[in-house]
Amino acid sequence: MELQKRNNALYYNGHTVNGRTADIHITRRGSDWYFAVCAVMATAAFVFIGLAIRRHRRNRIFHYITAGVCFVAAIAYFSMGSNLGFTPIQVEFARSDPKVRGVYREIFYVRYIDWFVTTPLLILDLMLTAGMPWPTILFVILADWIMIVCGLVGALVRSIYKWGFFAFGCFALLYILYHLVWESRRNALRYGTDVHRTFVMTGALTALVWICYPIAWGVSEGGNVIAPDSEAVFYGILDLVAKVVFGALLIWRHRDIDPARLGLHIRDYDGDDYYTEKMHRNGVDGGGVQVPHHNGATNGHSNGAGVPGTGAPSHNPNV
Template sequence: MADLFKRNNALRVNDRTANGATADIGITVRGSDFLWAWCAVMGLATLVFIALSTRKPRTHRVFYYITAAITMTAFVSYFSMASNLGFTPIPVEFRRSDPKVRGIFRQIFYVRYIDWFITTALLLMDLLLTAGLPWPTILWAIFVDWFMIVCGLAGALTQSSYKWGYFAFGCAALLYIIYLLVWEGRKHANARGTDVGRVYTMCGSLQALLWILYPIAWGLCEGGNVIAPDSEMVFYGVLDFGSKVVFGALLIWGHRNIDPARLGLRIRDYDDDPAVHGSFFRGGPGHEKHTNGAGVHAPGTNGVHDGPVV
């Protein structure tokens, strides 16, 4: 047990073999150490975001919870990669002479794409809800985002040059998302007020800049096999830190004095209205005074809701 706290044994316990092949191009102990540090950062950020949410009424916590969910998901992802898990060896398209990337099979961490499938959609929700965009636009943006992530994963797992077709599809989807953030989202946010526009511009600009760098990292790592997996972890790790932790901190700070109702998020708690307190569900106390005796709302009365008030 003492050795567990003295050194990182993850690569000795979990080797680079998976699916009947061994990755000869993979992370080292240094890369694993970096991932463990980032795992701790994501976990700490999650606790901070949740703690900050307790200072707000339950109806004002939507952005806190979304942001905490982002770093919580990233925490599990970094735990998996630091443990040398969640990968599969894939033959590289380009053989390199550099000893750090010389070999046949490279570690491709699919767990990272599972993370992105969840967290990028939540990041978009954070931004587009701040801008007050209509729900159909938000849902379409999330679908395009999922399309982009799936294309990235398919390309990373493809052995031949056809991987660059998936890369192109993903980049096209990214361009649409950048357009949505920079143009439509900014217009909607500015219409909600100067303070909302300021928060959106600050956070949206940061996210747009960082997301443009992800395809570059992909091309140098999973795609081109140019930089070593340890450097890959640092590259993606810095981008994740900026797009998840720094972004989350800026967003929550910006929302500290913004009522979600101004953004079209009129959320009601069960005890917000004393007139319906106790009649949160059908049949609760006070329900009978709004019915005609047969359990049906009487005409001309203000009947209580049949389910939870949202």
């Protein structure tokens, strides 16, 4: 018997959710595209992990972050390819075009769950590269979450008020772009020409791609202008560039950059520095000899390992 190779996701997972049917939905071609993007995302994630294994554990932070971005995106695209993670929402603008004619449009909320997890990681990649302080990083990530949540709420609103959430999201995006093209770029220059060039290349790519997301939102979830299959291609290309291409460029540029230069002093759990500090905390010196503990300079005694009351260093060979 000949094996069936046809994608039957739309047959098994229909377009009806909570008693409503999305009459504006993806076709099998859109489902195939989502599965193809899922495969690319998963492959890229495994490649990034493979490249991480070739480096010391202290130098894998950017590999792990970028691989995590692609893994999460692969799960989201698998969900959308399976025609899952959506809800039918009544459109604000009814169109006469047969491709977008209908009452309820398929809105994939799983896409926003993906962005809520992955876009802060992308920002973390960029701002760690620029050596930005943690308070600034956290505040920019908060702005990113505001942008994503506003996009999701706006997509789920059927009335004209959706554009108010769209405006709030765009305002948050402008703040993020300001940091990418100005504050973080200037700060990256402090760490050397190679670090600055790495940030400029990856930051410029991110800024250019992220500007296109509001356009995609406006012609799909917002304005119901393009068909869900075209929406899939639009968002899919943007995500591939923003995650896979960005990740490959970032890791390639970081190949000769020590994270310690960026203020990321990461200690390995089986490194010499880890055991040295652990033994010091336990009162053992480098030769395995127990070091006596002192409570400080009290009653005329010194606060170190010196002779009590004199401040002179001890001559005890066991210290």
